[in-house]
Amino acid sequence: MTGLRDSGVNPKLAVILVGEDPASVLYSRSIEKSCGAAGVEFVLFAMPEKSSEDDVIALLQRLNTDDSIHGIMIELPLPPAMNKQKVLQAVSPLKDVDGVHPVNRGYILSNGEGLFPTTPQSCIEIMVRNGIEINGKHAVLVGRGETVGKPLIFMMLNQNATVTVCHTRTRDLPGHTRLADILISAVGKAGIITADMIKPGAVVIDAGINSVPGGGICGDVDFVNVEKVAGVISPVPGGVGSITTSLILKNVIKAIALQQNENKGGK
Numbered sequence: 001m002t003g004l005r006d007s008g009v010n011p012k013l014a015v016i017l018v019g020e021d022p023a024s025v026l027y028s029r030s031i032e033k034s035c036g037a038a039g040v041e042f043v044l045f046a047m048p049e050k051s052s053e054d055d056v057i058a059l060l061q062r063l064n065t066d067d068s069i070h071g072i073m074i075e076l077p078l079p080p081a082m083n084k085q086k087v088l089q090a091v092s093p094l095k096d097v098d099g100v101h102p103v104n105r106g107y108i109l110s111n112g113e114g115l116f117p118t119t120p121q122s123c124i125e126i127m128v129r130n131g132i133e134i135n136g137k138h139a140v141l142v143g144r145g146e147t148v149g150k151p152l153i154f155m156m157l158n159q160n161a162t163v164t165v166c167h168t169r170t171r172d173l174p175g176h177t178r179l180a181d182i183l184i185s186a187v188g189k190a191g192i193i194t195a196d197m198i199k200p201g202a203v204v205i206d207a208g209i210n211s212v213p214g215g216g217i218c219g220d221v222d223f224v225n226v227e228k229v230a231g232v233i234s235p236v237p238g239g240v241g242s243i244t245t246s247l248i249l250k251n252v253i254k255a256i257a258l259q260q261n262e263n264k265g266g267k
């Protein structure tokens with residue numbers, strides 16, 4: 001960040017939190033902490049649960065045109081009464097550090113210079129950091145949700161994996177998962193991935209987050225038993241979720257570059 005500051009840019013991230021969803025409150029705190037450690041200015045806009053869509057969009061429009069703000073992130077889920085798509089479309093694609101705007105979603109398909117969502121990015125980053133080859137591997141994704149599974153389809157294709165996608169209508173889920181060199185679960189059901197569904201030696205990445213009765217979180221994978229069959233496995237907590245905040249910061253830096261590029265183009 002020092003280089004950026006030397007050139008007169010003080011990176012600043014705005015996070016919008018509507019309501020008090022406990023996981024979102026914790027995530028905001030963890031982003032604030034990471035920003036503090038990295039020297040990125042952090043500003044939280046906490047709005048009441050009963051705020052209207054128009055209130056959030058008005059704030060977004062203000063932040064979109066504020067040159068001191070380089071990244072904007074909206075904590076999800078939004079209150080059920082809000083039109084999520086309408087709100088997400090109001091974020092400037094150049095400041096959209098969680099990769100939720102349709103323009104950035106489109107860039108995933110074309111592998112273009114956009115801002116990509118951090119949780120699917122994190123699934124890939126874990127493999128890259130651990131020297132796991134993705135190129136040419138058969139990746140089986142369980143879950144096609146908008147946040148994780150769906151963007152991952154194209155992000156894994158961009159890494160030259162051969163991709164199979166499973167969901168609730170998939171017939172014979174274990175038959176598919178057993179063929180996976182890389183199995184990524186993004187479902188949100190504790191224990192849905194069991195040891196008998198894993199090819200021995202496979203890479204297992206668990207993006208699921210589930211509450212554990214009595215406190216804490218766990219993933220989708222039966223970690224204790226799958227660990228005995230898998231070659232590599234990412235834990236929950238301490239796996240996919242643990243690097244998303246650092247990827248948000250990486251996206252802030254990328255956003256600054258995109259904004260500078262846009263400004264140059266406009267002159």
Ligand code: NAP
Pocket residue numbers: 119142143144145146147148149166167168169170173186187188189192207208209210240241242244
């Ligand atoms: P989502 O939109 O709820 O999607 C869940 C997906 O799982 C759907 O595609 C659904 O299939 C599929 N599914 C449900 N039950 C299934 C079953 N029995 N067999 C096969 N597929 C099944 O979820 P999301 O928002 O993408 O999130 C996925 C998980 O990632 C959640 O646990 C979420 O908490 C977690 N997450 C983690 C992070 C992190 O930082 N680590 C961040 C965001 C989300 P259909 O499409 O057919 O319904």
